[in-house]
């Protein structure tokens with residue numbers, strides 16, 4: 001059944017907004033391989049984050065961005081890369097593409113993210129040194145990057161932050177972060193991603209690896225991928241940046257509307273950071289009871305799109321059945337309690353009220 005209110009309805013810049021940029025592509029006749037639009041897009045992203053252009057590398061998507069970071073950083077003699085089990089499958093997929101094995105750790109119950117302190121205290125971690133760690137910003141909530149800077153300083157183990165949904169909350173620093181510019185994210189090029197790091201030599205290495213591994217002379221010592229962003233992707237990204245402030249306001253007001261309607265209910269909690277200072281591209285709620293599947297079914301029957309965005313946890317995918325893991329009680333609870341509700345920049349206020357009423361009815365019926 002087609003939902004009357006879809007879970008997600010992205011809106012990228014319309015043709016008229018992209019056209020001036022497309023005309024520039026026609027004149028320059030440069031279509032990819034670091035053309036002028038990509039340079040401008042990277043410069044504007046850098047300005048947005050208050051860093052230099054040499055500290056941003058756009059890539060074809062965030063999954064490849066994560067893989068390239070691991071290729072650039074992870075010591076080749078080690079096999080395992082710590083990832084949270086509570087994440088989208090792309091995190092573990094990127095690890096495999098880099099020739100490593102995901103090692104699933106549990107997340108913190110309050111932040112829904114990996115905790116450096118918990119990892120340092122884990123016996124499993126003391127017994128086997130990983131090649132790298134990928135903390136994930138859960139649904140775009142802010143992540144304490146300084147905690148991970150300290151982790152690397154203390155252990156020498158490289159960290160790459162998967163900030164796929166974290167365009168608004170990202171704070172650049174020496175630990176690299178990767179954002180997704182997919183159509184479902186806050187800022188979009190259709191498909192795309194960006195690696196952000198204040199270490200300019202590292203960003204230069206990522207650029208090389210995104211271009212097959214070519215060094216400044218035409219030589220490859222370590223093969224990379226073709227992970228370049230085209231001029232067409234950059235054109236869409238520039239047009240989306242032009243409209244970012246308005247889009248952000250629309251998203252923020254809808255998050256506040258949800259918070260006002262659902263924030264006080266004792267049977268439900270909003271995802272960490274949702275409706276706060278930074279915006280997120282999805283709306284996730286956590287039920288007190290382990291009834292996520294029942295809520296998805298309840299809403300779907302009423303024509304309201306709902307989904308467990310991170311399913312039953314990444315560790316439960318057959319592809320990762322043999323991957324090592326620690327005990328995962330928090331992830332397993334989140335998998336049974338977290339549901340994504342409809343959320344997008346032009347979601348009608350009336351629809352938010354109806355969704356909140358349907359959720360409330362579900363909660364009362366369960367009491």
Ligand SMILES: Cc1ncc(COP(=O)(O)O)c(C=O)c1O
Nearest residue numbers: 061062063088090091164180182
């Ligand atoms: C946590 C996480 N990591 C990685 C990705 C992959 O991003 P992309 O689609 O740009 O490869 C996503 C996409 O939704 C994500 O949610």
